[in-house]
Amino acid sequence: MSPATGGRSEDDPAGVRGKASIVGVADAVSPTGKLDLHGRELEVSVVREALGDAGLTLADVDGVCCATGMMASVELAEYLGIRPRWTDSTMTGGSSFEIHVEHAACAIAAGQADTVLIVYAATPRSRGQDMAQMASAMSGGGQMPMVEWDIPYGFGIPAASYSLAATRHMAEFGTTPEQLAAISVSTRAWASKNPQARFQDPISVDDVLASPYVAEPLHKLECCLVTDGAGAVIVSRTDRARHLAKPPVAVLGVGTAHTHGMSISQMPDLCTTAAAVSGPRAFAMAGLAPEDVDVLETYDSFTITVLLALEDLGFCKKGDGGAFVAEGALGPGGSLPTNTNGGGLSYTHPGMYGIFPLVEATRQLRGEVGNGRQVGGANVAVAHGCGGVLSATSTVVLGREEVL
Amino acid sequence: MARFEPKASPLTEPFWDATRDKKLLVQWCPDCDAGVYWPRVHCPRCLGGDLGWKEASGRGSVYSFSVMHVAGNPMMADRVPYVIGLVDLDEGVRIATNIVGCEPAAVRVAMAVAVTWETMSDGRNLPLFEPA
Ligand SMILES: [Zn+2]
Numbered sequence: 001m002s003p004a005t006g007g008r009s010e011d012d013p014a015g016v017r018g019k020a021s022i023v024g025v026a027d028a029v030s031p032t033g034k035l036d037l038h039g040r041e042l043e044v045s046v047v048r049e050a051l052g053d054a055g056l057t058l059a060d061v062d063g064v065c066c067a068t069g070m071m072a073s074v075e076l077a078e079y080l081g082i083r084p085r086w087t088d089s090t091m092t093g094g095s096s097f098e099i100h101v102e103h104a105a106c107a108i109a110a111g112q113a114d115t116v117l118i119v120y121a122a123t124p125r126s127r128g129q130d131m132a133q134m135a136s137a138m139s140g141g142g143q144m145p146m147v148e149w150d151i152p153y154g155f156g157i158p159a160a161s162y163s164l165a166a167t168r169h170m171a172e173f174g175t176t177p178e179q180l181a182a183i184s185v186s187t188r189a190w191a192s193k194n195p196q197a198r199f200q201d202p203i204s205v206d207d208v209l210a211s212p213y214v215a216e217p218l219h220k221l222e223c224c225l226v227t228d229g230a231g232a233v234i235v236s237r238t239d240r241a242r243h244l245a246k247p248p249v250a251v252l253g254v255g256t257a258h259t260h261g262m263s264i265s266q267m268p269d270l271c272t273t274a275a276a277v278s279g280p281r282a283f284a285m286a287g288l289a290p291e292d293v294d295v296l297e298t299y300d301s302f303t304i305t306v307l308l309a310l311e312d313l314g315f316c317k318k319g320d321g322g323a324f325v326a327e328g329a330l331g332p333g334g335s336l337p338t339n340t341n342g343g344g345l346s347y348t349h350p351g352m353y354g355i356f357p358l359v360e361a362t363r364q365l366r367g368e369v370g371n372g373r374q375v376g377g378a379n380v381a382v383a384h385g386c387g388g389v390l391s392a393t394s395t396v397v398l399g400r401e402e403v404l
Numbered sequence: 405m406a407r408f409e410p411k412a413s414p415l416t417e418p419f420w421d422a423t424r425d426k427k428l429l430v431q432w433c434p435d436c437d438a439g440v441y442w443p444r445v446h447c448p449r450c451l452g453g454d455l456g457w458k459e460a461s462g463r464g465s466v467y468s469f470s471v472m473h474v475a476g477n478p479m480m481a482d483r484v485p486y487v488i489g490l491v492d493l494d495e496g497v498r499i500a501t502n503i504v505g506c507e508p509a510a511v512r513v514a515m516a517v518a519v520t521w522e523t524m525s526d527g528r529n530l531p532l533f534e535p536a
Binding site: 145147148149150151152153154155156157159160163164165166167168171212213214215216217218263264265270 | 407408409410411413416441442467468469470471472473474475476477480483485486488489490498499500501502508512513514530532
């Protein structure tokens, strides 16, 4: 079924498949939504935990990825006190970390790095960073086109742009508010099994539809949280990973694409995201198909973000997403367990959620998730990020060693 | 509260100046005979730099819309609920705007709309759209 590890093929000309594995993960969240640590102190805490999880030390790290701040990875490495030979400060919003994994896997396959550290921390709930950033963008005087062409009309919060996609999907395909709400319900059902989740009380479709509109047709319970959170992921050579603390989770396929930036008027088709490109490429490299996926961890800034990803990644046909999610396919016991940590809708969303799908997918494939959240016999998982306003996607197909 | 009033750049000044006379301009590439939105220094189709301006009919249809119950930015706080939309102009470009002149619940995808104007503090006008 699958091409051999590192074998070159038309879909993987450089032989990246399986050469790198996720060997260490950590995240920091709290049911209160607030963390005591901030900034570098928070980053260092998840770095320490992820290295411990892998059984590695800082001295083993020769590559670093970071998306937050000027010269992000360079400043982080200086603070950590390491001198990497490979670096990546790619910043595409919420999909940055899936791209970091893609780049790290390619670098490792090319022999440019052996062990890469990916780090993210943000504490908007405690520190209110997001509003400050928005205000500074608006007062910045026309640097970004959206300031001149979108903000005067009352665009700005992400829900504005995403709600336009939801309206269009409803008009084109007959998707209903109840179907979108089912995504929030399934996600909360997972969160109810996660003691670290921000919201754990089960909810119904009626609860979602009774919550106030933010940007109609999207209700409050269809919008991601604003919480403090942090995560770290360590990617290393698969051939060395077998001797580490935990079973390696191989990077089988990767793909990235984007269709526009922060201006939703520039998105060619509001019902089709860049996942229609990044997903098939990642699956092709992996030699796998959507039906091989046991667990999906996908960016859920809003319910519509999930619906579009399901269609674009090929879990159902374009336009069929509503029917696909309506009967609980994404929830516990469903045909496609999705966002098993509780997602950005109920677990945590510090602004760029994309590190958390990688962490949860890794834990699921290791079989180490407790409390009734573990998906039995999970061999293949997908971590999918979506950054900007449905702008930049990155898809990572992960698998246990048996799948290699 | 006043809306956020965008500054014009040298590139976009013709657009904003024309709004003083309630004229809606679309940047136009003569080589492609096609519009460009928003304005750029180049045509995204052919990379040509010889862009001009064409007066639009002001007519189009709603590609999508949303009723904002929470303000998208602080300067819109006293206007909720208001309707944001993407309008496909008859000239073939899609622009972000507000749909006004009807109840928010009456707005539909594919509804025909025409331009209307809201005067800003410096005499420029912001193009909005209402049912045609
Ligand atoms: Zn042209």
